[in-house]
Amino acid sequence: MRLALSFGGLAALFALPFWLIPAIDPEGSGFWQHIFVTIFVFAAMACAWNILGGFAGQLSLGQTIFYGIGGYAGAMLNQHFGLIPWLGGIAGAAVSVAIAVAIAWPCLRLRGPFFTLSTIAFLEVIRLLAIHFKDFTGGSAGLPVPMFVGTEMRIGWAWMLFRDKENYLIIAFGLLVVCLAASWAVRNSRLGFYLVAVREREDAARAVGVNATAVKLAAFAISAGLTSLVGTFHGIYLNFIDPETMFSLPTAIQVAMFALIGGLGTVTGPIWGTLLVVPIAEAARGWLGAAANGLHGLVYGLVLVAVVLTMPKGLVGSIGPWLKRRLGGAAEADTAARIEAPEAAAPGEERPPVGEPLLEARNLTKRFGGLVATNDVSVTLREGEVLGVIGPNGAGKTTLFNLLSGFLAPSAGGVKVRLPDGSWVSPGSPHGFAAAGVARTFQIVQPFTGLSVRENIMLGAFHGTRSAVEARRIAEEVAATVGLTGLLDAEARSLTVGGAKRLEVARALAMKPRVLLLDEVMAGLNPADVQQAVELIKRVRDSGVSVIAIEHVMAAVMALSDHIVVINSGKLIAEGPPSEIARNPAVIEAYLGEEYAHAAA
């Protein structure tokens, strides 16, 4: 049904110029053909941009780098080697992908406006270089697209040059279909889920095993390749290319703006945005002519500000939910009430015995400038045990966790994990640790707030499967374990702290880890909830997962842990079974306080 609707919509869009133009422009001035080619070209570029800017949330204002490379590749290969633009375009796309990877590698380390600035800077550099090396590019004088070479007339389908403008419409539309299809495929794949996860919360995405750099790089490369193809065609269509028009910042802004107006991160939004804005601006330019130099830019600027202020989610993002509400969606009810007790442990189940070491950290040291946050700490986690980590605030417990999960690289020492086949590995990144079977939660909960509870857990499940159906099944199973079944369809942002803490654990469990790192999952919970959390962790342990838990809730630590390590000022000051730790004088002085010692005695 939705598919039929989509195909119907596309067919209608394609038919529109062929039906509309003869009606409004019987003399065939070509003005309206030009407008529709422009719409298709910009819609295609906006779709391509949206893969990076919308799905991945990386607001690049330098995408015309690839539009320009595509244009120059098509024209230069044609001029120098007589290559047809179809092949030139593919070569240009290959170059664009390579350059995208080279550019993205440094740029993607930056966030928010800084990423945007760096893409603008690259665009400027490339434009200036294109002007400077005039022997190759023709410099600022530009490069005409050759129509005649000697006596050979390079015209027709092979050369993408036509006397009949309708053929341009067909190619432009074809490019739009390609970009749209690519965008749809990305959104519905695991890559699409990962991109959204990275956009929402990069750290949490890395914790579920997403290689954040790799997925953003993939989005950057796909977007660049598609943009380049469009650039090749558009360069030939315009008949002339020069650095100012090909590597243009205003064009890059326009493309991004169309996607925003239509709806960032929606598949069809970029098309709607282009369809709305291009005709208004082009028509204004056509009617008022040169007298209105700057008018279309003014219109773009004002529309952009208006859209941002009134509907920042764009046409599709604002109208879609409104339609859904009109068609009868239930209002969010109280989420706290819908949390259930976690499933009880199956009666009579025996706890598996504590086995061989599974994770070993040796002489871990981490320095931040002059501060030693972790100082020569060695810990061992055995299979099937719960290892408690306690210590005063600021003692370096969370730093230790970051070292044990690859979020920080140690200054000295190392961490190794035993794989099911018995071999040991020392991963160097969060996704490396995830691959080795280590999952973690965060002290400050990090749900993907724009996604539902189900989708949040699915992101964990994707670690073990590429199939969305399978991920969905795992998510439901895990939700039952932690007592979130009633909230599967709720938005993660509507959860209370207690619910969010459970979601944090659920997402980690969905990765089917062998080692689970829990960072203060009980902080902020009341005693009754703490009791439930203790039961849940026991169940997780009994199902064969080994657990390391940072906790301040002493009753829980004592009840749960098989072994406790105490950290103070970055150093390991004591370790042993709970009963010993409670009596250890150094621990009492640094952490527990006399009162606790008396109470425990």
Next chain:
Amino acid sequence: MLRLEGLRAGYGPVTVLQDVSLEVNAGEVVTIVGGNGAGKTTTLRAICGLLRPTGGRITVDGRDTAGLSPPAIVDLGITMVPEGRQLFPFMTVRENLMLGAYKPAARARIDERMEEVLALFPRVRERLSQMAGSLSGGEQQMVAIARGMMANPRLLMFDEPSLGLAPLIVKQVFEIVDRVVASGTTVLIVEQNIVHTLQIATRGYVLENGQVVMSDTGPALLKDPHVKRAYLGV
């Protein structure tokens, strides 16, 4: 002094407070007890003006505070020590304290007030010229409370002062809360560690699912079987 009547409030589509009525009289120590997500912090945020109630009334000395911004609430003599300390990390402790007395009324006698507050918290005096962000968690909590006292508030509200602190530090923080109470400041406190707060509270309210389900003196609540079962796990 402060009175809440049938307060309703929430975040977007989620209603957290269904119907909260409570009052704090001058000189009292009042505590709100409740489970996670029951709406304790939301109640404080609504009183501060950080959150617009969707129903009910908040009055201070009989005056409706509807539509008042957080600065205007501070003007009424109500100050909050927020959860998680929330200091200004790249300023000195002295500057943090000065900001506590930002409103003109407090600023007028800022030097005298600084002396009074430092007399109450001698350990803060030792740290005056240190960057607030470089202090330990416990020291930061002390500065946060001292900063709240700088406004010379008639009502000081604490939001989870012991959250995330090690047991030894929690004990020190409670000593400071006791000192604030002893200085005669009216206090409204929300705290997970209910054993201590109920011992010092003149009165307490139990909040469940955004509704007040019970209220009594602190020690009486501590002995109540429902409170014991639900919040002490015994």
Next chain:
Amino acid sequence: MDILLQLIANGVLLGGVFALISIGLTLIFGIVRVVNFAHGELLMVGLYATWIMATQFGLHPYVAALPLAVAFFFLGALMQRAIIQPLMNADPHIQIFATVGVGTALANAALMIFSADLRSVDLPWARQATDLFGLASVSRGNLVAFAVSFVATGALIAFLNRTHLGRAIRAVAQNRYAAPLMGIDVNRIYAITFGIGAGCVGLAAAVLAPLYPAFPTVGSFFVLTAFVVVVLGGMGSLEGAVVGALIIGLVESLAGYYVAPDLKEVVYFVIFLGILIVRPAGLFGVRGNE
């Protein structure tokens, strides 16, 4: 005179120009946490305003500086209230788009009103060269710009550190959530800060008008340099902006001579990218700002 000394003198004075343009940008980012992509267009508006005041009312550009700075304070505060304030809690993307939209609209409005012609304020005094201790020869206008940028930066730093309002402004930057609990009206602070940042642009426009002509895209010409300066110095750091501006001024001056005139921007963009990648917080920045 030694060519190298001359180039250094030119570079340092150019740095003064860049600093003057950059302090408003870095202040706004540091406090309001918004990168104002319309910053260059504000300068463009200021240059046109100075040109109009000079040609229509015969006002000396340096005399126009004060009223222009005051007018720009209100313009900036208004822009913050109308466009930035509603988006304070929105995604950074949306904020970028909003300021990009304002910039695009302003630049094109100028194109419609004034066409693409260059409009210069005629002040021969400012273009005259003066001898600098016999070492180099520099234009008087550049010296004025240099002096104004130092005085303005010093005054801003003193204001932020020594006054109650300044302290409140820094408090808002460091903890948006706690500031209102102190009784600070955060939205008012944002409007004031945006106003001060824009006021700096107004001041800069008046001082630079005798040296640079007004044209619709003059903003993007300066703003990219200002971004480079601000990132180099550390986003939000006023001292950093001055140092960054001096470095970029020197780079532009030396690279224009020793590398190639049309590649001098490439050189400092490469420095910019290098800084972003190696030390994204900049020379004086606080980590976590990026």
